[in-house]
Amino acid sequence: MNKAITEGLALMPPPFAQGLGTWSSGDGTQGSDTYAGASNAVFVPSDSDFGGCLEMLKTQSTQRLRNMAQTPIFPGCYLRITARVKAISGNRPTVRIAGYAATAGGAHVNGLTEVGPSTVLTGYGSVVEVSAIVGSGVRGGVDMVWGATPAYGHFGLDLTGASGGVVRIDDIVIEDITSAFHRDMMNWVDVRDFGAVGDGSTDNATAFEAADAAADGKRVLVPEGVYYLGDSVTFQNPVEFEGTVTMGVGSIFSLTKNFDLPSYINAFGDEEMAFKKAFQSLLNNSDHESLDLGGRRITITEPIDLQAAVPNRGSYAQRRHIANGQFYVTGDSAWQPDVVTSQATYSPSEGRTLRNVVNVANIQVGSLVTGNGVGREVYVREVDIPTQEVTLSQPLYDAAGTQNFTFTRFKYILDFSGFSKVSAFSISDVELQCNSKANGILLSPSGVAFHFRDSYITRPKHRGISSCGEGCQGLLVDRCQFITNEGGTPSQDRVSVAINCNANDFKLRNNRASQFRHFAVIGGENAMVTGNHFFQGDDEPDGVRTAGIVFAQGFISATFDGNYVDNCFLEWSNEYDSEPDFTGGFSFGSLSITDNVFLSGDVAPWFGYIVIKPHGADHFITGLNVTGNKFRSINGTIDRVDRVDTSFSNLDMSKGKNILFAGNTFHNVVTAAHSPLRVKHDQNTHQSTWTVRTEGKLPFGGRARGVDALVPTSKLKNTSNVTVYDMPNVLLEQGSDGSEVDLRWANNYAGDMTVVVRMD
Structure with a gap:
């Protein structure tokens, strides 16, 4: 780049032959004294070395010579000022190039280096050349670094040292030498040319924004160094990182033209920080709705608190998407669950509230609650410290009174629980590689239509996807694999659960899950469980099997269709009823179990595929359709496929309506069930x-x-x-x-x- 060539920019000062009225003995600004008519300066029309030149007697301690023309200064443009000088008589002074930096309004820019290197004139009649380079960026060879603030300068030279000597000065030359720093045909701008300093402490936010504004479709280059940004920065042009950036948690870094995780990794040099900053931008910039992980493996050493990464957002309800990568867990202590045991009081009339909770401040949102009379997969939805109350995700079936409860807070790779609400969020083509240390995803306490698809949750320690409230409203889980951490553990000793859901309209479709204690624990109504394959067997002879799917409330209006149920069973309970005895309503109602494959092997004869487990008295069936299923046992027979678990109570068989149990096939089943x-x-x-x-x-x-x-x-x-x-x-x-x-x-x-x- 050479602006004198490409833009016809006039940089050269006028020759001394045109008169000395444009040459100042001060700083070069309008109104300063000139050398026109001065007693110590005269134009010499003929000199053996210079031709026409200026002859000057040094009379001041610093004798200034400044051109009064405004030589423009542009970010990214570098000028070299050159002067040829020789001593004629008297004391020989020291010579240096000098300038005066000014804003567009004419104000002096303080604090800048405005002089070049000094050279001593050591003999008479010998020509000495002095030069200095001025430009915006900190670069090797730049003598006067002026940054992006000055708009122009007045350039010339200074004579310092002893006075009384006479010197002659050839016409001063100013030339654009930007090409010495950049390629002649560059397609990028350098942040250093706009004042950026990669020292890790200087605030470069303004310089980065200025470089982006000047790029106009070109790439912005962030060269080697560590560049601190004291404020949010948004790039409207592509950015290339050779160096890295650092910034506060609340500052947002948005790369709108190359918004993907690899670019953020290049920017921050740390995969965890890069993901957090990319996620922060995802929720704060309307220019992009998806974060592409670029097929990268992100090594993480601690849970990612997603709300802490976006401190300016307490909730979010616009569509956003994360895709195409892997989270890989390392470390140990950061993934250990936090366990708190506290006394609390529960009343069935207040369904989801624990009162008078001791040490309530130690209990975390998202903690699993266990204790006498507590159903499976009940979590802490909210903690109110002033009132010592804990709000639960589900009621408790038999916990009236005061007792000790245990609150276990698992650690998740992606933790949404800090948000009050997240809706319309989706994740696809992502693997959460938990490595038997971490858990997968914890949803926010409320929200609608979270979608997890075409992804893997591999070897979670305790949980795959957990819902601590109703952030699972309309939850969609499609075509995913849940791979166990407990493959060699007998079924009854396993503790891991792939999914739980509390709210209505859950869709669990075409997934595969291996050897968890439960594949899914489902509360709420209108769930659709279709096309899944889940298997939970072990190598134990006459082995105990656990429920693959648990429907945890009585009236569910659910569809269970086209699944492959392998060495586990479907359990239907009402453990989410705060008053489990039947007093009104629909009791166990509205479930369709159609066209599934049920298979088991090496199980006890009393094993059954469909188990109803009432947690209170007087319950009955008010709507059940079991049709078109294939029931088969291998390596031994089973007594029947259907049974009632009477651990708490039996079903009232004197009631019931809309029960259809027909069109099924039975192999190695002693007593096949039919109705009619x-x-x-x-x-x-x-x-x-x-x-x-x-x-x-x-x-x-x-x-x-x-x-x-x-x-x-x-x-x-x-x-x-x-x-x-x-x-x-x-x-x-x-x-x-x-x-x-x-x-x-x-x-x-x-x-x-x-x-x-x-x-x-």
């Missing part, structure tokens, strides 16, 4: 009452509460062996457990009858 159930009854002796037994084939050991059809399959014979045509009346719920049906005839008959019995 077709029973073939053979009556070989003449009786007026035929007892039709269901033999436990109604689902969950249900009662015979309805008969849809009676079809004779042989001739009815009376005691005289004469065929008769008659119909019986039906007595339901007979026998000690109500599982039998009595057919009552007017007379004693023998024959065969097919009876279609229902449990609803």
Whole structure:
């Protein structure tokens, strides 16, 4: 670059032959004294070395010579001022190039170096050349570093040392030598040319902004060094980093033209800090909605508190996305759970509140709550220190009174819990490599439509995705893999849970999960669990199996369709009821289990694939559709696929409606369940009452509460062996457990009858 060539910029001062009225004996500003008519200066038209030149008698301690023209100064432009001088007589002075820096308004810019190196004239008649370079940036060879503030300068020279000597000065030359510092055809600007200093302490925010403004589509170069930024900086042009930047937590660094994690890693030189700063910009700049991790592996040594990385945001509800990379966990102590045991009081009438919590300040939002009468995956949603109250993610089923609770705060790679609300956030094509140390994602206490897709959570220590409140409203988890940390652990001894969800409208689709204690614990209504493969077996003979999916409230209005349930089972409980005894409502209702594959091997005979576990009395089924499923056991048989876990209570089988258990297939299952159930009854002796037994084939050991059809399959014979045509009346719920049906005839008959019995 040479502005004299490219822009026709006039840099050269006028020759002395044009008169001395434009040459000042002061600083060169308008109104300063000139050498026109001065007694100590004269133009010499002919000199053997110079041709025309200025002859000057030094009369002052510092004899100044400044051109009064305003020589422009531009960031990134470097000027060399050259003078040729020789001593004629008298004392020989010292010579140096000098200037005067001024703003566009004419004010002097203080604090700058305005003189070049000094040279002593050592003989008479010998020509000495002095020069100095002035420019905006700190570069090797630049004598006067003026930064980006000056708009122009008045240039010339100084004579210092002893007075009384006579010197002659050739015409002063000013030339653009920017090409000595830059390529002639550069496509970038250097932040140093705008005053940036890479010393780690000088505030370079203004210089960075100025360089970006001047780039106008070119790249901005940040050369070697550490550049401190005391304020937020936004680049509207691409940036290339050879050096690094450092800035405060609250300052935002936005790279709008190369917004991706590799650029931030280049900028900050630290992967964790780079991600935090990129995430901060993601939530503070409307120019980008996605953060591309660039396929990079980010090594992290501690949990990432995402809200702490964005201190100016307490919540966020615009679509934002993170994609394409891996988080790789190292370290140990930073990932250890924080465990607090505190006494608290719980009242079922206040469902989700613990009161009078001892040492409440030590309890963290997002902590798992355990204790007597506490269901699975209950978390701390909010902590109110002044009132000593803790708000829970779910009610407790049997914890009335005062007791000690344990609050365990797991550490997560991506922790959203510091935000009060996060909505419309998505993560795709990302692996959270937990390395048996960390956990995956902790959602915010509230929010809608968080989406995790096409990603991996690998070897989490305790949890994959946790919800401590209702930040899981409309949660979408699609086509992901959850890989266990507990593969060699017997099923019953595992502690890890891949996912929990508290709010409505959860979608869990086409995922794969291996050998967790539970794949998902689901609260809320309207969940859709479709197309997943989850397996939880072990090498134990007659092994115990754990629930793959837990529906943790009674009325759920959920769909469970097309899944591959491998060595685990579906459990349906009401452990999220603060008053678990049935007092009204729909009880266990509205669940469809359709077209799934259920497989188990080497399990105890009492194992079942569909387990209902009421936590209170008088509950019953008010809507269950189990159709089109494939039930199979290998390496041994199982008694049945359906059962009631009576650890707390039994189901009331005298109630129930809308129960369909049909169209399923059973292999190595001793007692297949059906409702409606077709029973073939053979009556070989003449009786007026035929007892039709269901033999436990109604689902969950249900009662015979309805008969849809009676079809004779042989001739009815009376005691005289004469065929008769008659119909019986039906007595339901007979026998000690109500599982039998009595057919009552007017007379004693023998024959065969097919009876279609229902449990609803």
